[in-house]
Every structure is written in C-alpha cells, then in structure tokens.
Amino acid sequence: MGEWGRTTLELIVEELRQPVRLDESFERRVMVRVRRLYAQRRRHGVGGWLGGFTRVTYHPGWAAALAASVVAMVTLGVMRSRPAGVATVSPREPVQFVLVRPDARSVAVVGDFNDWGLNDTALVATNHQGVWSVTAPVPAGVHRYAFVVNGKEWVTDPNAPRSAGDDFGLPSSALVVEDSTK
Amino acid sequence: MESSDAALVTSVLHGDVNAYGALVSRYRDRYARYAVHMLGNREDAEEALQDAFTRAYRSLARCEEPERFGAWLFRILVNRCRTSGARRVRRGQTFVYDEGALMKASQEHPAERTMWREEIERALGELSADQREAFLLKYVEDLGYDEMAEITGVGVSALKMRVMRACDRLRTLLREVHNG
Numbered sequence: 591m592g593e594w595g596r597t598t599l600e601l602i603v604e605e606l607r608q609p610v611r612l613d614e615s616f617e618r619r620v621m622v623r624v625r626r627l628y629a630q631r632r633r634h635g636v637g638g639w640l641g642g643f644t645r646v647t648y649h650p651g652w653a654a655a656l657a658a659s660v661v662a663m664v665t666l667g668v669m670r671s672r673p674a675g676v677a678t679v680s681p682r683e684p685v686q687f688v689l690v691r692p693d694a695r696s697v698a699v700v701g702d703f704n705d706w707g708l709n710d711t712a713l714v715a716t717n718h719q720g721v722w723s724v725t726a727p728v729p730a731g732v733h734r735y736a737f738v739v740n741g742k743e744w745v746t747d748p749n750a751p752r753s754a755g756d757d758f759g760l761p762s763s764a765l766v767v768e769d770s771t772k
Numbered sequence: 773m774e775s776s777d778a779a780l781v782t783s784v785l786h787g788d789v790n791a792y793g794a795l796v797s798r799y800r801d802r803y804a805r806y807a808v809h810m811l812g813n814r815e816d817a818e819e820a821l822q823d824a825f826t827r828a829y830r831s832l833a834r835c836e837e838p839e840r841f842g843a844w845l846f847r848i849l850v851n852r853c854r855t856s857g858a859r860r861v862r863r864g865q866t867f868v869y870d871e872g873a874l875m876k877a878s879q880e881h882p883a884e885r886t887m888w889r890e891e892i893e894r895a896l897g898e899l900s901a902d903q904r905e906a907f908l909l910k911y912v913e914d915l916g917y918d919e920m921a922e923i924t925g926v927g928v929s930a931l932k933m934r935v936m937r938a939c940d941r942l943r944t945l946l947r948e949v950h951n952g
Contacts, residue, residue, distance in 0.1 A: 598942070598943050598946050598947050599911075599939060599942070599943065601888070602892055602895075602911075602942055602946060603911045603912060605888065605889060605892050606805075606809055606892065606896075606908070606911070606912045607805075607912055609801060609805065610801060610804045610805040610808050611801055611804075612800055612801060612804050612818065612821075616800060616804075616818060616821075616822070617793065617796050617797055617800060619822060620796050620822050620825045620826065621789075621792070621793050621796065623822065623825075623826045623829075624789060624792050624793075624825075624826065624829050625789055627826070627829060627830060628789045702830070
C-alpha cells in the first residue's frame with residue numbers, strides 16, 4: 591500500500607473518516623425512550639410541560655461564589671448536611687437535605703429527581719437560624735443534585751461527594767437511594 | 773428549509789417531542805462514527821449514543837447555548853464513551869461503512885483495503901483510552917485543541933502529548949502494513 595504516496599497518518603485518518611451509518615431503527619429506539627420520558631413528565635406534571643422545561647441558568651460567577659461559600663462554612667466550623675457521604679436510605683424513607691448558609695435568603699434543592707426545576711418543582715428549604723433544610727421522598731437509584739441559593743447561586747453539597755462526570759458543565763453532588771425491595 | 777438546532781431545541785422545550793427526532797436524525801451518523809471508533813464495536817457504540825441522546829433530552833433545559841446543541845451533545849457522548857467500560861473489539865462489527873464508499877473501495881483495492889481496515893482497528897485498540905480519545909477528536913473529528921480541552925476537561929499540553937504519542941504508536945504499529 592506504500593505506492594499510494596501518502597503518509598501512514600493520512601491514510602489512517604482517511605479510513606477513520608469514512609462515514610458510519612446506523613439503520614433507521616436506531617432513531618426509533620431513541621424516540622421510544624424520549625416519548626416515554628415525555629409521557630412520564632406529563633403524567634407527573636413535572637418540568638413545566640406545555641409551558642416548556644424549567645430552565646436553570648448558570649452564571650460564570652457561580653464557581654467563585656461556590657468556592658467562597660464553602661471556605662466560609664469550613665471556617666465557621668458549622669458545615670453540616672445530609673446526606674453525608676453517599677447516602678443510603680430505603681425507597682420510602684424521606685431524604686433530608688441540609689445546607690448551612692446563614693447569609694442566604696432562600697435555598698432550594700434541585701436534582702435529576704425533580705428535573706432540576708427551580709420554580710415549580712424545586713424543593714424549597716426552611717431556614718432555622720441559618721441551617722436550611724427540606725425533607726422529600728426520593729426514588730430509589732443514583733441521583734445528582736445541588737442547592738440553589740437565593741434563586742441564582744448553584745452550590746454543591748459540601749458534605750456529599752461530587753458526582754462523577756459533570757456532563758452538562760455544572761457540578762453536582764451524588765446521592766444513592768437504595769431500593770429496599772431488592 | 774431545515775430548522776436550526778436552536779429552533780428545534782426551543783420546540784422541544786415547548787412540548788414538541790417530535791422536534792427531538794430531527795435532532796437525533798441530524799447527529800446520529802456523525803456521532804456514531806466517533807462512538808464506534810472509540811468503543812471498538814457497534815453494539816456498545818449504539819448503546820452509548822442512545823444514552824447520550826436520552827440524557828441530553830432529559831437535561832435539555834440545561835443546554836445553555838441551544839444553537840450549539842451539537843457540541844453540547846458531543847460532550848455528553850464523549851463522557852458516555854469514557855464510562856462505557858473497556859473496549860471490546862468484536863471483529864466484523866467494529867466499522868460500519870457507507871455501502872457506496874465501501875463498494876468503491878473494495879473494487880479498487882479489495883484485499884488490501886480490508887486488511888488495512890482491520891489493522892487500523894487492531895492498532896486503535898492497542899492505544900490507551902486517553903490516547904485514542906485525543907487522536908480521534910483531533911484527527912477524525914477535526915477539533916482544535918481548545919475545543920478538545922473544553923470537551924474533555926484535560927489541559928491543552930496534556931492533550932498534545934496524548935495525540936503525539938498516539939500518532940507515534942499508530943505509525944509504529946501500521947508502518948509495516950502500509951509499506952508491505
């Protein structure tokens with residue numbers, strides 16, 4: 591094949607750039623999944639369907655604000671939240687989310703279990719002298735979540751592990767809810 | 773006239789689930805190529821791609837730049853491929869080519885082309901996942917290093933090193949076949 595007169599690398603790249611075709615069933619399979627999700631959202635009234643998804647806007651300043659808030663909490667020595675570490679609870683047992691933020695005016699919990707909703711589906715925490723908490727039933731499975739402070743500041747749970755693979759450009763915390771029926 | 777990505781994303785966000793089908797159709801084959809080469813077989817590639825499309829749909833509200841939906845989806849796919857586990861090479865299923873291009877190539881160099889393709893597959897499988905990812909992003913997907921850094925979260929210098937090592941390794945592994 592050396593007579594082709596090009597470098598080995600060029601020939602490799604040419605071969606690898608050949609198109610790959612998936613059959614039509616691929617699209618159908620994806621859309622089956624998507625329509626199932628759509629039906630679930632409508633059935634549970636989650637995510638503001640018909641009115642659109644709830645949009646959580648990320649601001650570049652959040653990362654700095656997050657770092658500052660975590661440092662402040664560590665300095666105060668009052669940082670405490672549940673689930674600490676990777677939480678394991680039964681499916682029907684509520685999960686309590688706690689964030690210590692004395693300076694906050696509002697705290698909400700958003701995660702994949704409530705479609706990251708900020709307005710109509712977020713879990714709104716109650717303030718107890720700077721300790722914000724909310725308890726909610728969370729389905730069994732592995733979840734990602736975060737706190738939204740003052741309606742705009744995205745904060746991971748300082749006492750929970752960071753979720754692996756921030757696919758969407760936003761950090762999140764990991765939560766494991768065990769299915770006790772298995 | 774074909775709708776833009778941003779228009780389709782907006783339609784989906786307003787409840788038009790069928791608009792998502794247009795996005796799937798638009799990016800299906802293009803991204804299948806990356807997944808197939810990265811994971812080494814069609815079955816795992818389709819699974820990763822399906823998962824990426826589903827995850828993107830679930831989180832569409834978090835797509836900050838709907839006009840760049842394709843880039844956002846690709847980032848999700850790259851992450852899915854990373855977590856799809858060890859590459860399992862299944863000969864005969866790894867490369868799924870356009871039939872027309874395949875037929876033309878086979879007519880021109882039938883035996884050599886087949887052997888060459890199999891050797892590339894084998895050589896890619898011998899790269900580390902990091903090197904294979906960097907090589908495919910740079911040379912096959914034709915991304916710049918800044919784009920690669922954004923997608924992978926890896927520094928530009930490290931990416932350049934991975935690409936360089938991948939190229940060296942591929943040249944070593946395939947030079948003999950190429951010159952044979």
